Amino acid sequence: MSQINIWWIRRDIRLNDNQTLHAALEGAEYLVPLFIIEPELMAEAALKRRAFLLSSLAELDQQLRKRGSQLIIRQGPARKAFQSLSEDLEDMAIYSHEDFSPFARHRDEEIKVNFNLKFSQGVVLRHPTSVLKNDGDPYVVFTPYKNTWYEKPLPTPADILPAPGRLPPLPEGLKTDSLPEADAPAGFPGTEEEARNRLSSFIENEIEKYQSRRDRMDLEGTSQLSPYLRFGLISPREAFAKAQVARIQAKGDQKRSEISTWMDELVWREFYTAILYHFPRVMDGPFREDYKDIRWRYAPEDLQAWQAGQTGFPIVDACMRQLLNTGWMHNRGRMIVASFLTKDLLINWQKGESWFMANLIDGDPAANNGGWQWSAGTGTDAAPYFRIFNPVLQGQKHDPDGEYIARWVPELSELPVKYRHEPWKMSQEEGKSRNFKLGKDYPQRLVDHKFARQRTLDAYKSARSG
Numbered sequence: 444m445s446q447i448n449i450w451w452i453r454r455d456i457r458l459n460d461n462q463t464l465h466a467a468l469e470g471a472e473y474l475v476p477l478f479i480i481e482p483e484l485m486a487e488a489a490l491k492r493r494a495f496l497l498s499s500l501a502e503l504d505q506q507l508r509k510r511g512s513q514l515i516i517r518q519g520p521a522r523k524a525f526q527s528l529s530e531d532l533e534d535m536a537i538y539s540h541e542d543f544s545p546f547a548r549h550r551d552e553e554i555k556v557n558f559n560l561k562f563s564q565g566v567v568l569r570h571p572t573s574v575l576k577n578d579g580d581p582y583v584v585f586t587p588y589k590n591t592w593y594e595k596p597l598p599t600p601a602d603i604l605p606a607p608g609r610l611p612p613l614p615e616g617l618k619t620d621s622l623p624e625a626d627a628p629a630g631f632p633g634t635e636e637e638a639r640n641r642l643s644s645f646i647e648n649e650i651e652k653y654q655s656r657r658d659r660m661d662l663e664g665t666s667q668l669s670p671y672l673r674f675g676l677i678s679p680r681e682a683f684a685k686a687q688v689a690r691i692q693a694k695g696d697q698k699r700s701e702i703s704t705w706m707d708e709l710v711w712r713e714f715y716t717a718i719l720y721h722f723p724r725v726m727d728g729p730f731r732e733d734y735k736d737i738r739w740r741y742a743p744e745d746l747q748a749w750q751a752g753q754t755g756f757p758i759v760d761a762c763m764r765q766l767l768n769t770g771w772m773h774n775r776g777r778m779i780v781a782s783f784l785t786k787d788l789l790i791n792w793q794k795g796e797s798w799f800m801a802n803l804i805d806g807d808p809a810a811n812n813g814g815w816q817w818s819a820g821t822g823t824d825a826a827p828y829f830r831i832f833n834p835v836l837q838g839q840k841h842d843p844d845g846e847y848i849a850r851w852v853p854e855l856s857e858l859p860v861k862y863r864h865e866p867w868k869m870s871q872e873e874g875k876s877r878n879f880k881l882g883k884d885y886p887q888r889l890v891d892h893k894f895a896r897q898r899t900l901d902a903y904k905s906a907r908s909g
């Protein structure tokens with residue numbers, strides 16, 4: 444019987460360094476590059492994320508056609524798609540990347556009951572069960588996790604698998620559904636070439652300054668690779684291998700340390716994936732159960748103002764408007780707005796988590812949940828509850844000239860820098876001379892930070908003692 448191998452594409456939309464594709468090619472007489480459109484995931488996906496996914500798949504299809512193949516699209520749920528495929532293809536083996544979210548694990552368990560599903564690795568570099576404490580328990584604190592993570596050798600460029608040339612044909616007569624059109628442009632070009640160019644240009648121009656510039660919101664000091672890693676247009680192995688080469692070649696401890704900081708960010712990604720794998724309950728509530736009874740405020744209007752970038756705190760509003768416009772937000776911004784929602788507005792972090800998932804182009808359940816629980820102080824290795832960002836100081840420090848604010852909150856762009864951060868400090872007279880009125884041209888602050896800070900300290904304390 445002819446060997447039909449299915450390459451079930453999920454978070455590995457790439458031809459380069461794809462372990463699953465290589466495994467699926469072994470002995471394959473026919474290869475079916477398959478993407479299943481899961482209604483459940485599509486319904487939840489942010490417009491930009493959906494657009495990025497669809498444009499990346501369209502590009503992959505082009506690349507496959509150049510190699511004598513084609514992308515096959517089927518409508519989910521996966522179980523149904525495979526049932527219908529198996530009616531056409533008698534002897535099929537399914538190859539896929541192991542994925543670690545509760546949704547993916549549940550789906551894959553179901554598929555394994557009836558089909559021959561074989562996993563390769565590649566969503567992260569180290570499997571969640573391969574970085575454990577001596578007693579076999581998972582780590583819940585980042586630094587010791589990271590130390591153990593680095594004990595194993597890092598990949599080198601020689602480990603990166605090349606994209607295959609010609610591919611085996613599709614079985615005759617196999618039909619494909621059509622790929623839906625994206626509703627809006629994604630903003631980030633969905634091609635492997637773009638992912639690899641971004642990585643190269645970041646390594647060439649930025650990585651040696653990463654630690655010093657990554658928090659500056661007015662600069663482009665980070666790689667902006669997150670959507671590409673999210674959907675696997677580039678492998679984490681390639682990112683680690685190339686960063687490691689840069690670290691070996693860097694001159695001086697300072698530069699090496701800047702590069703290490705970037706690699707550590709990739710390890711955070713692995714850490715949060717492992718946390719979600721070992722503690723799937725974090726999707727439903729705080730990791731630290733002593734915080735399950737925090738009395739969050741029910742404040743739909745405040746939540747809406749936060750979502751719309753209308754809180755009256757310029758740095759918060761700039762970040763939230765960047766998210767609405769581009770689907771992406773700077774990491775420092777994510778921390779600022781998450782702290783603001785949970786600690787200034789005392790609104791449950793889960794509301795922010797789901798707003799981010801509904802809007803982020805790189806929305807990833809593990810990193811997003813980890814980031815929110817870190818910010819709310821309820822997570823594994825979280826910011827302590829009493830560390831409450833002052834949104835004005837954060838803005839002044841990380842956007843010193845107010846340029847980021849001016850870009851995203853244009854109604855403040857004509858004001859002198861000090862007022863861009865604190866428009867309420869402008870006298871009425873000065874406002875008049877600048878034709879600017881607080882409350883009309885830009886909202887009044889939703890809360891008084893000092894008051895809000897105390898309210899949060901009290902709420903967290905009473906949750907712990909209650």
Ligand SMILES: Cc1cc2nc3c(=O)[nH]c(=O)nc-3n(C[C@H](O)[C@H](O)[C@H](O)COP(=O)(O)OP(=O)(O)OC[C@H]3O[C@@H](n4cnc5c(N)ncnc54)[C@H](O)[C@@H]3O)c2cc1C
Binds near residue numbers: 708772818
């Ligand atoms: C509240 C909150 C929510 C977040 N939600 C997400 C999310 O849904 N998806 C997501 O990919 N990241 C998320 N992050 C992490 C981080 O903000 C983004 O990964 C980063 O801003 C992406 O920009 P970059 O590619 O330029 O990152 P770089 O600074 O260039 O970092 C390189 C890569 O490392 C990974 N990374 C960096 N920081 C983190 C981190 N703290 N946790 C996990 N991975 C990290 C990303 O894959 C990133 O692309 C969140 C952070 C917070 C505080």
